[in-house]
Amino acid sequence: DGGITQSPKYLFRKEGQNVTLSCEQNLNHDAMYWYRQDPGQGLRLIYYSQIVNDFQKGDIAEGYSVSREKKESFPLTVTSAQKNPTAFYLCASSIFRGYGYTFGSGTRLTVV
Amino acid sequence: DAKTTQPNSMESNEEEPVHLPCNHSTISGTDYIHWYRQLPSQGPEYVIHGLTSNVNNRMASLAIAEDRKSSTLILHRATLRDAAVYYCILRADNDYKLSFGAGTTVTVRA
Numbered sequence: 001d002g003g004i005t006q007s008p009k010y011l012f013r014k015e016g017q018n019v020t021l022s023c024e025q026n027l028n029h030d031a032m033y034w035y036r037q038d039p040g041q042g043l044r045l046i047y048y049s050q051i052v053n054d055f056q057k058g059d060i061a062e063g064y065s066v067s068r069e070k071k072e073s074f075p076l077t078v079t080s081a082q083k084n085p086t087a088f089y090l091c092a093s094s095i096f097r098g099y100g101y102t103f104g105s106g107t108r109l110t111v112v
Numbered sequence: 113d114a115k116t117t118q119p120n121s122m123e124s125n126e127e128e129p130v131h132l133p134c135n136h137s138t139i140s141g142t143d144y145i146h147w148y149r150q151l152p153s154q155g156p157e158y159v160i161h162g163l164t165s166n167v168n169n170r171m172a173s174l175a176i177a178e179d180r181k182s183s184t185l186i187l188h189r190a191t192l193r194d195a196a197v198y199y200c201i202l203r204a205d206n207d208y209k210l211s212f213g214a215g216t217t218v219t220v221r222a
Contacts, residue, residue, distance in 0.1 A: 031208050042212035090155045103155030
């Protein structure tokens with residue numbers, strides 16, 4: 001079945017460490033996105049990529065980095081520069097100017 | 113980005129219809145109206161979208177006002193599985209991005 005896989009589901013890290021969240025899709029979608037969600041809040045866009053080897057900052061890109069070396073993969077690195085990294089991270093994809101996003105099941109990151 | 117306004121929460125009884133309003137008075141001619149829902153601890157899922165005409169699919173119906181400044185998502189017979197946060201989002205035809213607000217939390221009583 002086609003879909004988006006995010007791993008791991010839960011992730012714990014010590015403060016000051018960089019951590020990379022995985023996002024893989026087999027939907028042959030062109031565009032991929034990373035969102036962050038804090039408790040009781042809506043989703044906020046971190047980064048998005050419309051095509052391989054190209055990506056743009058979203059509304060809250062500071063402290064995050066991404067790469068898009070393959071169409072299927074869009075990993076997100078949460079760096080030590082991100083002041084409040086504990087959150088629920090969601091990856092999504094869509095076809096070119098398509099109407100529907102497909103979301104992964106999310107990674108819950110806790111930094112202690 | 114054009115903004116939407118939704119009530120914070122709504123309650124419904126099981127097997128009754130649910131009407132979720134959304135105001136978008138600054139909508140432009142190329143903005144599509146999208147609805148997504150998010151169940152607890154899951155990623156959002158696409159529900160429905162429309163431009164000018166009312167739309168129906170297996171999940172819901174979307175009623176769009178004639179002036180397009182408001183719309184209503186209709187769940188015809190609510191079930192306990194419909195308890196979720198529902199997001200009304202405007203997306204321009206030439207834009208990739210979706211901007212999520214706080215949404216409406218729907219509670220379904222058995």
